[in-house]
Amino acid sequence: MQPSMFNVRVPLEDRNEVFLMNTFTDAQLIVSREVSDLPDRVGADTAWPTTLADEEREALSTLTDNGFIVESRATDRRNVEDFFRDVRESTDQLRVTVLTTLQCNFACDYCIQGDHGDYNKTAAKMSFETAARVAAWSEDRLDALTPESFVLTFFGGEPLLNLPVMYYLAERMWTACETRGVRMLINIITNGLLLTPDVVDRLVPFGLNGVKVTLDGDRDAHNRMRPLRGGQGTFDKIVQNVRLVAHKCRVSIGGNFDESTVDTYPALLDFLRQQEFADKLSKVAFKPVIRAKVPQQPKGLIPLTVVGEGGNALNGACMTSAGGGTSICDNCNFIDDKLSFLREETKKRGFPTVDGVHMGPCEIHKKHAHTIGPDGSLYACPGFAGDVPSSTGHIDGRQESRRAAAATRFEVITAWKECNDCAFIPVCAGGCTVAAHTEIGDMNKPNCHKPSFEAGLITLALDAARGANPVIVN
Numbered sequence: 001m002q003p004s005m006f007n008v009r010v011p012l013e014d015r016n017e018v019f020l021m022n023t024f025t026d027a028q029l030i031v032s033r034e035v036s037d038l039p040d041r042v043g044a045d046t047a048w049p050t051t052l053a054d055e056e057r058e059a060l061s062t063l064t065d066n067g068f069i070v071e072s073r074a075t076d077r078r079n080v081e082d083f084f085r086d087v088r089e090s091t092d093q094l095r096v097t098v099l100t101t102l103q104c105n106f107a108c109d110y111c112i113q114g115d116h117g118d119y120n121k122t123a124a125k126m127s128f129e130t131a132a133r134v135a136a137w138s139e140d141r142l143d144a145l146t147p148e149s150f151v152l153t154f155f156g157g158e159p160l161l162n163l164p165v166m167y168y169l170a171e172r173m174w175t176a177c178e179t180r181g182v183r184m185l186i187n188i189i190t191n192g193l194l195l196t197p198d199v200v201d202r203l204v205p206f207g208l209n210g211v212k213v214t215l216d217g218d219r220d221a222h223n224r225m226r227p228l229r230g231g232q233g234t235f236d237k238i239v240q241n242v243r244l245v246a247h248k249c250r251v252s253i254g255g256n257f258d259e260s261t262v263d264t265y266p267a268l269l270d271f272l273r274q275q276e277f278a279d280k281l282s283k284v285a286f287k288p289v290i291r292a293k294v295p296q297q298p299k300g301l302i303p304l305t306v307v308g309e310g311g312n313a314l315n316g317a318c319m320t321s322a323g324g325g326t327s328i329c330d331n332c333n334f335i336d337d338k339l340s341f342l343r344e345e346t347k348k349r350g351f352p353t354v355d356g357v358h359m360g361p362c363e364i365h366k367k368h369a370h371t372i373g374p375d376g377s378l379y380a381c382p383g384f385a386g387d388v389p390s391s392t393g394h395i396d397g398r399q400e401s402r403r404a405a406a407a408t409r410f411e412v413i414t415a416w417k418e419c420n421d422c423a424f425i426p427v428c429a430g431g432c433t434v435a436a437h438t439e440i441g442d443m444n445k446p447n448c449h450k451p452s453f454e455a456g457l458i459t460l461a462l463d464a465a466r467g468a469n470p471v472i473v474n
Helices: 038-044 054-065 073-089 128-145 159-180 197-206 219-225 235-245 262-274 333-348 401-411 433-440 450-465
Strands: 007-012 017-022 027-032 093-099 149-155 183-190 208-214 250-257 281-288 369-372 377-379 471-473
Touching: 007 450, 017 450, 027 054, 027 450, 038 054, 093 128, 093 159, 128 149, 128 159, 128 369, 149 159, 159 183, 159 197, 183 197, 197 208, 197 235, 208 235, 219 235, 219 262, 235 250, 250 262, 262 281, 262 333, 281 333, 333 450
Parallel strands: 027 471, 093 149, 093 369, 149 183, 183 208, 208 250, 250 281
Antiparallel strands: 007 017, 017 027, 369 377
16 A cells, blocks of 8 residues: 555645645545655555554545555556546537637737738638538537537637527527437637627527636736727726626636736736626636747747648637646746736635636547537647647548548547656646647647646645635544
8 A cells, every 4th residue: 555646735834734635536635744644654664554553544544535545556547547538538528619710809919810910801700501510510429429418619719700600509509409308508708899698698598608708907908918900998898798798697707917917917806806797707717828939038928839821830719718828838937926826816806716726637638529610620629729730520521631640649648648656647637738739849748837736736725724624634
């Protein structure tokens, strides 16, 4: 017997106790220092069964039941292999993210997509014909998988620029799910400018679950970062739209920070706290801006190569929302510190937010999570959408060697296997694959952001100590 490699601990100095967590079982205990040392004692003492007092045996039983003590390191490795296999093969849920368009009505200075120059004249937009094929393809997946639930996410570009396709897919897939006895949920990731009560009212009957809206700092910072093409600010209009719909559906707030805006987020949080819809927000969470790799890049910015000719780099989808910006460069304390800072500031104001530990595995590790581009191309996750070489297939079933090769590459992603004995493997899975592909040039390499997980662990421990009903073992 030995301690699990997934054990993590945080001393609670003011209580002379220790917060103990196993990231594989998700067991969280507050224990005495003596009990926290038991797993290590067991691993080091081959005669441990005869050296433990009765109360220590009882504590040891609790620790073993919660996964803090395992038979061997091989047991841990086998467990995590089984875990990722189960995550990948699970048939409980079918997830489909549809990019209704790559067009956008914003001109964010950190995004190639927005309304810059002639981009929107040629950017792809899903037709009704393609939407009908998407629906038929999804219905076939429902029949083959027979899941308990179906999650349809609308994304882009700005998905609300193609409302007819959104409405068509929502209504048709609702009927398909009703016929098959499958629960359906709809999510929308939007910049919020076109979000209206009419849009929400139209989609609520078809399973609208939530809308994510982006605010990049306080009014001045947001208007500088996310203007219209003519330079007009968008903050007030977005907030007014949220005000009109927050009582109708779940709304979450996201934001993208860099060194010039991160210190404005407390003011944004204060502003949101003062709004009548504050208690209706389902989540508030922020992440670093992604920018193109350029020489002498300012400290604190996550590099992301923008789309160039031939589609040989990322940014086909809106990378401010797709998740590709959640990677944290492991040589940049700015990112780790600011993520922790913003998480604490968000919690101080009473908003639900991410805990910084339970961050994965993401959709790329799930066989039955699909992203569909405006032309019907399939991708492994929203972060790769629009990157032609990364397309893993097409809804029409066409057989192309390049797509088949891409599918094979994504099927065997196991970057976490190079993370050695890192305790955060079950909740990290080796980091963001999009970021690894972009920053490292190899999506099979870990994109490590361990310092941020460690900061999140401290937050989790302090929350537990403040009374989150942990199991107490003396």
